[in-house]
Amino acid sequence: MNWGHIVTVYCKEMKDSLRDRRTLLSMVVVPTLLMPLLIFAVSFLVKTTVQKAQAEATSLVLIGGEDSPGVVAGLKAAKNLRVIAADRDYRQMVSEKRVRLALEIPEGFEASLKEGSPKTVMLYHYEGEMKSGMGVDEVDRYLRLLREKTVESRLRDHGLSPDLIKPFEIQRQNVAPPEKVGGNLIGGLIPYLIIVLCFTGAMYPAIDLTAGEKERGTMETLLCSPVHRVNIVLGKFLTVMTASVATIAFTLVSTAGSLILAGSLLMGAGGGSGAALLPVIAPAGILGVFAMIIPVAMLFAAVLLTISLFAKSYKEAQTYVSPMMIVVLLPSLLGMLPGFELSAKTAVIPILNLTLVCKEMLSGVWNWSYIALIFGSTALYAAVAIVLCVKMFNREDVLFRE
Amino acid sequence: MIEAWELTKTYRDKKSIVTAVSDLSFTCQPGQIYGLLGANGAGKTTTLRMLATLLKPTGGSCRVGGYDPVIAPEKVRANVGFLAASTALYGRLTAREMVTYFGRLNGMTHAAIQARIDVLAGELGMHEFLDRRCGKLSTGMKQKTSIARTLIHDPAVMIFDEPTLGLDVMSARAIVTFVRACRDRGKTVIYSTHIMSEVEKLSDTIGIIHAGRLVAEGTRADLQVRFAESDMEEIFVKAIGGEVAVADALKEGMSP
Numbered sequence: 001m002n003w004g005h006i007v008t009v010y011c012k013e014m015k016d017s018l019r020d021r022r023t024l025l026s027m028v029v030v031p032t033l034l035m036p037l038l039i040f041a042v043s044f045l046v047k048t049t050v051q052k053a054q055a056e057a058t059s060l061v062l063i064g065g066e067d068s069p070g071v072v073a074g075l076k077a078a079k080n081l082r083v084i085a086a087d088r089d090y091r092q093m094v095s096e097k098r099v100r101l102a103l104e105i106p107e108g109f110e111a112s113l114k115e116g117s118p119k120t121v122m123l124y125h126y127e128g129e130m131k132s133g134m135g136v137d138e139v140d141r142y143l144r145l146l147r148e149k150t151v152e153s154r155l156r157d158h159g160l161s162p163d164l165i166k167p168f169e170i171q172r173q174n175v176a177p178p179e180k181v182g183g184n185l186i187g188g189l190i191p192y193l194i195i196v197l198c199f200t201g202a203m204y205p206a207i208d209l210t211a212g213e214k215e216r217g218t219m220e221t222l223l224c225s226p227v228h229r230v231n232i233v234l235g236k237f238l239t240v241m242t243a244s245v246a247t248i249a250f251t252l253v254s255t256a257g258s259l260i261l262a263g264s265l266l267m268g269a270g271g272g273s274g275a276a277l278l279p280v281i282a283p284a285g286i287l288g289v290f291a292m293i294i295p296v297a298m299l300f301a302a303v304l305l306t307i308s309l310f311a312k313s314y315k316e317a318q319t320y321v322s323p324m325m326i327v328v329l330l331p332s333l334l335g336m337l338p339g340f341e342l343s344a345k346t347a348v349i350p351i352l353n354l355t356l357v358c359k360e361m362l363s364g365v366w367n368w369s370y371i372a373l374i375f376g377s378t379a380l381y382a383a384v385a386i387v388l389c390v391k392m393f394n395r396e397d398v399l400f401r402e
Numbered sequence: 403m404i405e406a407w408e409l410t411k412t413y414r415d416k417k418s419i420v421t422a423v424s425d426l427s428f429t430c431q432p433g434q435i436y437g438l439l440g441a442n443g444a445g446k447t448t449t450l451r452m453l454a455t456l457l458k459p460t461g462g463s464c465r466v467g468g469y470d471p472v473i474a475p476e477k478v479r480a481n482v483g484f485l486a487a488s489t490a491l492y493g494r495l496t497a498r499e500m501v502t503y504f505g506r507l508n509g510m511t512h513a514a515i516q517a518r519i520d521v522l523a524g525e526l527g528m529h530e531f532l533d534r535r536c537g538k539l540s541t542g543m544k545q546k547t548s549i550a551r552t553l554i555h556d557p558a559v560m561i562f563d564e565p566t567l568g569l570d571v572m573s574a575r576a577i578v579t580f581v582r583a584c585r586d587r588g589k590t591v592i593y594s595t596h597i598m599s600e601v602e603k604l605s606d607t608i609g610i611i612h613a614g615r616l617v618a619e620g621t622r623a624d625l626q627v628r629f630a631e632s633d634m635e636e637i638f639v640k641a642i643g644g645e646v647a648v649a650d651a652l653k654e655g656m657s658p
Contacts, residue, residue, distance in 0.1 A: 008506045012495070019494040217490030221551070223456055224489065225507035226480035396457050397413070 001234070005227045009235025017205050017239060026204045027243045031197060031251035036258035057082040058100050058135040061090050063122075065105035071113075072105070074146070080138055094126050100135025101125040113150050191358035194248055194289065195332045195351060196325075198297050199304075201247025202240050203321055206304035209236045211317035219399065229393045233305070237386060240301035248293055252286065288361040292371070295378035296354055300328075302385030309392050312401050335359065347373045350381055403467070403590050404430040404453060404559060410461030411448050411614075422448040424614040425462065430592050430607070432558070435585050437605030438594040439638060441651055445614040446594035447486070450563045453592065454484045467559045467590070480508060483552030486563035493537025497528060497547040500536055501554050508555035515554065522550045526580075542573040549580055560584045562593045566600065578604060598634040612642040612651075 017023045059082045065072045076083045086093065090102035104122040106112075112119045121143060126132035152162045213219040222232065304321060311317035328351060334340055335355025342356040353374045360367060392398050409426040412419050423445040430436035440446045451457040453466050455475035464471060467481030491500050498519060505515035523529050526546045531539055536547060545565075552560065562581060566574035581604055584591050595601055601608055608625060610618040618625060618641040626632055629640045639648055 004509075005507065008503070012492075012499075012503050015499070016492060016494050216493065217488050218492050220456065220486065221489040221491070224454060224479060224482070224484040225504055226476045226509070227507050228476055400451075400457070 002228065002231050005231035006234045006238070009227070009232055010238045013209060013236055013239035014242065017208065017243060020208060023204050023208060023243060027201055027247050028250055031247050032254045035251055035255045039255065039258045053131050053134060058138045059084050060135065060139060061086040061093055061099050061102045063090055063102055063104040064107060065109070067108055068105050068110035071110055075142070078142055081142065090124060094124055094132070097126070097129065097131070100132045101139060103139060116154070189336070190289065190362060191355040192332045192336060194293055195296070195328060195354065197247050197251050198244050198293055199300050199325065199328050202244035202297065202300045202304050205243040206240045206301065207308040207314055207317040207321060209239060210305055210309040211311040212314050215313045223399065230390050233386070233390045233393050237301050237305060237389065240305060241297050244297040244301055245294070248290070252290070285362040285364065289358045292354055292357060292375065295375055295382050296351065298382035299350060299378060299385055302382055302389050306385060306389040306392050309389070310398055331355070342367065342370050344373070348377045350378055353378070403432055404436070404464070404592055406453070406462065406464040408462035409449065409452060409459050409464055411452060411457060412460045421614050423452070426616050428609055428616060428619060430590050432590045433585060433588045434606040435581065435591040435593055435604050437601040437608045438592060438611055439596065439598070439601045439608055440594070440611035441596055444611045446611055447563055449611070450486070450561050450592065450594055454482055454561050455479055480555065481558050483557040483560045485548055485552045485561070485565050487565065487567035489548065491536035491544055491547055491551070494535060496533050496535050497539065497543070497550070498532045500547055501550045504551050505554045510555060518554055518556070519550070522553055526550060541569060542576065545569060545573050545577060559590045562591070564595055566595070566597065598638065602634045610638060610641040612647070617641050
């Protein structure tokens with residue numbers, strides 16, 4: 001091994017790769033622009049549609065209620081309700097989404113409130129329709145309040161305290177720190193995203209540096225130089241790894257930046273529940289994820305180089321490498337399922353172990369023995385893959401495949 | 403100097419064993435050009451790739467520039483300049499970066515590389531396109547850059563594998579001139595081609611290779627006497643076994 005040669009090969013490959021539009025696109029442009037665009041577009045769409053639906057007064061038609069003028073007047077006066085005159089069958093109006101729901105006030109309803117004989121108020125809604133569901137909640141709240149007020153006035157009429165029907169209160173309080181909530185919420189998603197990016201970031205340079213060189217005829221030129229094959233492989237390997245890690249770094253920075261920006265721009269003004277959509281993640285967790293991704297990036301770089309070296313052309317390499325994506329995605333998807341927990345067995349399964357440990361680290365759990373086992377086993381797999389790659393580089397039937 | 407003793411290369415193709423080169427023995431002295439003449443598929447490229455350490459011989463042995471390619475491949479490559487139609491340039495590097503890269507891979511210092519590039523660019527007329535990317539260069543410019551790449555470390559042995567393949571007349575002529583210049587500087591030169599006129603013009607010794615075997619060897623005058631022909635093409639046809647062999651070669655997909 002000659003570090004001078006490795007660095008020479010590495011510097012040249014980096015320069016060459018950075019001048020390649022495809023590599024640049026997959027390494028810098030896509031991760032930097034795609035994530036912010038996605039985050040902004042999705043959060044903007046979600047926010048505007050939800051807010052619009054929330055801000056709009058609930059439209060409803062009344063059925064009956066002629067003998068309950070007080071109740072009808074109350075409904076009409078409610079700020080968030082908009083009573084619309086029925087111009088056709090109420091079912092049709094709800095189905096056509098002209099109103100969110102229909103409210104049927106039974107005959108003698110107002111009188112029954114005073115007398116005490118219970119009547120049933122019917123709400124006709126459109127199951128599965130978001131606006132109709134929100135309307136039902138709104139009217140339901142209004143009616144519950146009316147019921148509570150009626151009960152209170154009846155109790156007072158009998159000289160009893162309203163507390164009589166509320167023997168105790170129930171309250172909930174969250175004890176999990178915000179970063180743990182965030183870690184659990186998106187802890188499965190972040191490693192998954194990172195694994196995909198780690199792989200795609202390595203894919204194009206790996207193909208370009210092997211099959212691409214064979215196709216362009218520069219591989220033979222390079223092999224004529226007095227550099228030992230190990231140094232060529234390591235130089236190329238480091239380039240692919242740099243591309244892979246850079247892709248993740250660009251994504252993490254741009255994602256974090258756009259999440260913060262999107263949070264303050266979109267949620268800040270609207271206030272309310274918006275902040276809950278923005279999970280808080282411990283910075284140590286992010287650093288931990290980044291450290292754990294290094295051996296995985298090594299593994300991907302070595303495996304991708306080995307596979308694409310076998311191909312004669314760029315196109316052939318793509319055919320070999322594309323199905324690998326599924327092999328990579330499957331364990332990372334498994335890691336998102338609730339049944340899979342970190343154990344001595346799962347800690348040695350590549351990719352799955354990363355997903356599981358990232359989930360833990362992002363929610364603030366640091367199981368050092370497992371972390372060491374995962375780092376060690378993945379580094380070992382990567383080393384085996386590099387040895388395999390060097391072996392492939394020494395096989396003339398691979399390098400000069402006709 | 404290049405010496406080969408019963409150099410053999412076989413490889414497995416599906417279930418059969420194919421012999422690409424069989425018992426090839428020859429010597430190429432410093433200050434001389436050895437012309438390896440053969441049809442496509444005769445074994446020229448395999449032979450030269452074995453000399454350049456790109457392929458390992460399966461039998462026999464050779465010494466290139468004083469080293470055995472099997473035992474000390476890096477030392478052999480450090481003493482060899484290998485130029486073939488299949489050795490391309492990095493399209494995204496400039497001509498200067500390309501040559502510098504190979505200087506560095508040959509362990510040269512930055513100052514030595516710059517001085518050498520200056521000399522080579524002057525000799526080859528490369529100054530105007532030194533800082534242009536190789537991918538944008540004309541065929542002739544690319545060829546000059548490739549020559550500079552093979553010469554950056556001033557090797558004692560030059561191996562040319564059909565270097566004029568696909569080049570226009572002017573570029574091919576420049577290559578031929580360059581090969582002669584290499585010989586005149588005392589380098590050991592081996593040159594493979596299937597073009598009769600090139601081998602006639604250049605070679606001090608001609609080796610005719612057919613179906614992996616060296617079927618005839620000698621100076622042009624030697625071969626003319628031996629085959630009682632003055633025309634190189636006729637000598638070649640007789641050497642490989644007459645018109646019957648040509649017809650067989652055509653059937654097998656080789657073209658003389």
